[in-house]
Amino acid sequence: MKLFILGATGRVGTRIVADALRGEHEVAALVRQPNKMEVTGRKLTLIQGNATNKDDIRIAMQGADAVFSSLGTDGTTTLSESMYIVIREMKQQGIRRIVSVGTAGILRSRTNPDLYRYQSSESRRRSTFAAEEHRRVYELLLHSDLDWTIVCPTYLPDGDRLGTYRVERDYLPEGGTSISVADTAEFAYRQINSAEYNCSRVGIAY
Structure with a gap:
């Protein structure tokens, strides 16, 4: 399988790339700064470009069987603009x-x-900008005819992969307060070949 990955130099994205390469998949990653990529492999192709440039997306995506995105919001509308493209x-x-x-x-x-x-009162964040960007992505996917899954972690500390966590469709598992980057990436990677949570948001937490 060939994967097209956005956000490959981020905390979750880097682990997804590594997992995909260990699984002998071919990976094409669109990155702004290739020198920030910490993972290497003979099946990894880095394409320098912008996630909001339609030509860069088109070229980097060619031949892919599936797409993975872990783009952040970085205080801009890059996330939703990119998903539309x-x-x-x-x-x-x-x-x-x-x-x-x-x-x-x-x-x-x-x-x-x-x-x-x-x-709602369940959120303690003062700024809602990032959540609103992610909501726009959800609504774009919801109204598409694609086979999509959005993995929705709560607080994301670094840490080792435990392999034991809770997931729930549409809701954050009750009482969940954190989930490591490693376990989030492990679960997200498994969804690429799974239809269990097709066309769903999935909350994940310990």
Whole structure:
């Protein structure tokens, strides 16, 4: 399988690249600064470019069987702008599977299921910008005809992979307060070849 990866130099993205290469997959990663890529491999191709440039996306995505995105929000609308282009290009190239890393803020609130968590008292964040960007991505995917999954972690510390965690469709597992980068990446990577959470948001926490 060939994977097209966005956000490959980030904390989760780097681990996804490493997992994919260990699995003998071919990886094409679109990155702004190739020198920041910490993983190497004979099946890894780095394409320097911008995630909001449609030509860069089109070229880097060619031949891919599935797409993975762990782009961050970085205080801009890069995330939602990129996803709009990615969805359009996936349809053009006949690619159906995409796994994206979101945030627990776009899951349903347990106290008020009509609200996103970031809109409810369950969220303690003062700024909602990042959550709103992730919500736009969710809504773009929701209204596409793609086979998508959004993995929605809560607080993401570094740490070793434990391999034991809880996941729940549409909600953050009750009482969950954190999930490591390593375990988030492990779960997200497994979704690339799984239809269990197709067209779903998935909360993940210890």
